[in-house]
Amino acid sequence: MAKKTSNFVCENCGHISPKWLGSCPSCSEWNSFSEREVVKEKQNRHKTDISDTLQADPVLLSEITFSESERLSTQLREFDRVLGGGLIKGSFLLLGGDPGIGKSTLMLQIARQNPGMKLFYVAGEESATQIKQRASRIGLEGEHLYIGQNTEISALIRQARTLKPDLMVIDSIQTLFSKDLNSLPGSIQQIRECSVMLQQIAKKEGITTLMVGHVTKEGDIAGPRILEHMVDTVLQFEGDKNHYYRLLRCIKNRFGPAQEVGVFEMKANGLEQVLNPSALFLTDVTGEVSGNAITCIMEGSRPILAEVQALVTPSNFGTPQRTASGFDQRRLSLLIAVLEKRTGLPFSGQDVYLNIAGGLKISDPAADLAVVMALWSSLRDKPVNGNSLYIGEVGLSGEIRKVPLMERRISEAEKMGFKEVYSPKPDTAIPGKIELKTNRFIRDLVKYQ
Ligand code: TYD
Ligand code: MG
Secondary structure, eight states: OOSOOEEEEETTTOOEESSOOSBOTTTOOBSOEEEEEOOOHHHHSOOOOOOSSSOOSOOOGGGOOOOGGGEEOOSOHHHHHHHTSSEETTOEEEEEEOTTSSHHHHHHHHHHHOTTSOEEEEESSSOHHHHHHHHHHTTOOOTTEEEEOOOBHHHHHHHHHHHOOSEEEEEOGGGOBOTTSOSOTTSHHHHHHHHHHHHHHHHHHOOEEEEEEEBOTTSSBSSTTHHHHHSSEEEEEEOOTTSSEEEEEEEEETTSOSSOEEEEEEETTEEEEOSOGGGGGOOSOBTTBTTEEEEEEEETTEEEEEEEEEEEEEOSSSSOOEEEESSOHHHHHHHHHHHHHHHOOOOTTEEEEEEEGGGOOOOOGGGHHHHHHHHHHHHHTOOOOTTEEEOOEEOTTSBEEOOSOHHHHHHHHHHTTOOEEEESOOSSOOOSSOEEEEOSBHHHHHHHO
């Protein structure tokens, strides 16, 4: 007979301890331990092996066949581009995002676009009538869409095997549970157990499975990192609550390029694809007012034009403020310091506010030059030319550095009707009619403007 009957497990990372601890030694989370009954070894084994009839013998790599045609198009061009061409049969995906961002809407939209696809939508969060309401809002009849209401994993797997859908959507993984475990749905053990079983059904039975997951306040997809390791593809749906655009970002992709983005706009009747996102984030005031400068950033392989807005005003308090939204605040302070030191522009005693128009978040260093120009423009109260684009990373000596994929950025600028691009000298000649104004240092640029 087993001696011990219970132990304590961290709900955050799954660390097991024989006694209760205030802080987890593994993930440093506080108050995360809860008591768990230790069941006999035999019963405690998880039920991952969902099929014993399937072949599991080793096979030669050369004998495995695969063709690109096995990709299943979602008929949503933006979704397909993020996946690298469509869904791979039998792949296991995770879609994360803040509550209310539009994850469930996006899933129903896939159903609407694909009347020929058999879809099994497991609704753990909403009732069938709520889904019906939402579906009618986006114009989805749903003759090929099965709504599952059962969130117990082994029953769910049985249903999936009977239905054999082309795509199974779990909305969300936090609502699933296994009756063999004592913990509540959403706890680490439940998430781990349920997702291992779903992984098996995806891999062994070839049912493409997409799990929707919540994002914790730290930005991780809840059910700490384990899910991200287990799946083939991690997608993140993000956007600003105050704006209508949504970015679908690929964080991990075993079957295609990662870092691709798709752009959608939330409308009254669902999400609409934005095929030309460059126009989305620009205002039409650059060139008329001071403090604005336009750049071209890369999101994956896609160029997007972005507008940097700066406001420099005399400070009323001792320590001047530096506030940035959509841009790294420390990078802003660094660029201000470079401007002060290398061009002599006086920023001490000035408050600086920086904003990226349209709620876009920028991490591409190519935007540095536009930030510098927006700061200069606001400080001097002189607008920059509304037909110019500023592309380049700014170094500590005030030098303007090259950024990758210059050709794509410039052709996007040309497509959008811009006349000139300020940048460092590119390695190769860039075809097109756009005028390239190359400078080595920011001091030269500031002097000419
Ligand atoms: P939802 O898909 O429920 O988000 P999630 O599953 O990520 O929690 O999206 C809900 C939000 O989307 C809600 O604020 C209303 C809005 N919405 C629209 O603006 N138009 C629509 O057609 C739909 C269906 C939702
Ligand atoms: Mg939802």
